[in-house]
Amino acid sequence: MSSDFGISVDIGTSGVRAQAVDLGRSKVVSTAITMNHPIPGANVMDHLSFSIERGGDCAHNLIIGTVNKLVGLLDIDTRDVNRVAVCGNPIQLSIFEDIEIRDLAFAGESAIRRRDIRSPDRDGKVVSSVDVGLELGTDADVYIPPAIKHEVGADALAMMVKTDFLERDEPTLVTDYGTNAEMAIKTGDDEIYSGSAAAGPAMEGQHIYRGMLASPGAISDVDPKSWRSIVLDDDLNPQLGDIVDPETGEIMDRGEMHDMAKGITGTGVIAAISSGLESGLIKRPNFTTPDGKIYLQDKIPITEKDFLEASKAFGAIRAGHMTLLKATDTEQEDLHNMYMSGASGTYVDARKAQNVGLVPPSVNEIHQVGNTSLKLATDLLMDPEEIDRLQEIADSIRAKHIMFAESKTFEKIFIQELAYWQEGMPFKMYNDFLERSNISRLPTKVKKAEIYEKVDRDIIEIGEKGLKILKRIGGIIQKEFEGCTGCQKCVKSCPEKAITVKETPTSHSIELETAKCLGHGCLRCERECPQNVLKITKMDLKPFNKETTCPE
Structure with missing residues (x-):
């Protein structure tokens, strides 16, 4: 007896994730992911440039080819697929849909008009799987959620809708931590400011010597007291690894994931650097260890070069948060809540994230909510009428998008962030500069916030048939x-x-x-x-x- 299936897809900057859902049972059956993106580049602007230079068809075919391969790994009869739902940022969804993308390369309507570019409709819609190139053996409906406006995409809408961010009355931040960190602030009324910080690939474990995406065998956390590594198992669950001497890599105690670490993901990098700062093994920007490295399980090192790479991400995200605070005239001490989504926002220890500036020091509550983009796509499969409600929400949000690349406030803060992390600028000097620039000073102490871990892993449910990884794409x-x-x-x-x-x-x-x-x-x-x-x-x-x- 056949079942009716749906397929949910999250097209992220660092990779693509897909799930098969049994619609009759409202249950995830299987999951397949890639370890990278099929289009060259470690950020969406590279993907945008490639699409414009090569022609949209080329980039579209690379993404569609990847999605088709992932679907083939889901272990279902694709002729039984009735619905597909796809979520991502505006650039990724425009490439997927094969529509005009050049308008996303310019800030402001006048710049677009001067080039005679017509912005396409990015409202919520239903298109044909055959028309977009999906190979299912049937013509299924493909649901694409709306963008709030052309710079603020379905992934940003997902992190707002799949939390209670929109219901909060007090100043609240939400951030999808990744290569391009989507973020938004709500200050008590219906007005929302958003932005996207080009944090760089270190947030996903890339550009790191032994870095990798969140996948089996990745070190995702480090205990700062014992230096025990936490390693993701085959189902992406964090498990105990080895305790090692961070200066030599010598094994002090074996864990159940002994000899199974393959590399380190972004959250592990954050944890290792936070632990190094706390223990004194790192004195910005240098390491005090004998060979300038900190060792984790299976001799996987964090190097001074890794620290410099990661600190760019720390600085960009904190500069983004502070730019949103400045735009809304919100003081650091008035910020109450923080929502963390995405793989890095899920697996990272929130207190360690605060230690390196990824979470504002003054918040009262920190909520870690998982992959909201994939969850929104899966919810669309379960209830197709949800797309109308999403459109109503997108239309009702009075969102203002700040282009950080053009923001003088962001530029000023980011320069100081680089000086703080990469040149050892004293904290007081950093704060004095903020004050002279009429920017809210950072508190000297980190508030002990309540932490709510809403999910155990980034992909909340991988399904009874498990997780598969597509290694060769593009x-x-x-x-x-x-x-x-x-x-x-x-x-x-x-x-x-x-x-x-x-x-x-x-x-x-x-x-x-x-x-x-x-x-x-x-x-x-x-x-x-x-x-x-x-x-x-x-x-x-x-x-x-x-x-x-x-x-x-």
Whole structure:
């Protein structure tokens, strides 16, 4: 006897997650995730640039190909799929839907009009799975939730709707912690200010020496007293790992996840740095350990370079929070509540997050709520009429979006954050600068807030058939560049090992794996080319398979 199924999809900046839902039982059956994004880049602006440069069809096909592969791992008969729901930020959803995206590259209506760009409809809608390219063997309805406005997407709406953020009367912050940290503040009336801080890939465990996304084998937390690592098991549940000497890596006590750590995710980086600061092993910006490293289970190190990378994220997110406070004339001491969503917001120890500036020090309550974007998509499957209510909520919110990249307040604070973390600026000097700039000073003491852990893991329910990981996605960008000598400097410069150089009968061919490439935020390969011939934008995309075909 067949069942009716739905598929929920969350397209994030660092990866894609999908779930199969038995609609008759209102129950999650299985989950599949990727470890990265199929489009080059570690942030949404790289994905946007790639889409504009290559043409929307190319980026669309890369994402649709990835979703189709994930669906194939969900272990259901896709001919029984009646509904699909997809959530994400405006850039990701526009690429998925294959609609105009250039308007998202500019701030303000006048800039868009000058370029004769017509912004598409980003209200909640239902489209055909066949029309967007999903391969289900049937034509299912695809539900796409609305954006509040073109800069504030369905993922931001999800973190507001799937908590009681909108019902709060006192000043409240909500943040989806990730590579691009979506955040919003509500100050007691219906007015909401939002922003998105380009926190960088360290929040997801990327650009970290042994970093990885939240997945089995990732160190997700560290006990600051014993230095015991907490490691995610095959079901993404945190389990006890080994106690080690942080200065040498010597095992002091074995845990049930002994010898099973593969790397460290963003929350583990936060915990290790917080513990290092608390214990004195870190004196901003240097480590006091013999070799300049802090060791965790299985000799997985945190390096001074990792600290500098992570501190950019700490600074960007705290600068974002403080910019929203300034915009609403809210003092630090008047901020009451904090909602933390996303993988980093779920697995991180909230007090350690406060120690590194990711949570304001003055809040009374901290709520950790999990992946609200995927949850919103799953709820849409269960109740399709929910899309009308979401549209009503989106229409009713008087949201003002602050472009942090253009905000002088954000710029001032972020510069001081870099000085504090990376140059050792004293805390008093930091606060004195804020005061001179008419910005609320940070409290000298962290308030002991009540912490409410609403979920045990980022993906609340993985289903009876468990979790599967799709490891190879995207395609190969390839070109034979005239003048290439095959010196391999581009290969050696790539931090993600995304490049190979192959000899051809006439010259050398350079190949780059899109899902590994860090995009425009890196380009070390281009800078290191001694012949100055390598140009990423000139390369042709060769798909791994037919689902990821891009036009030549």
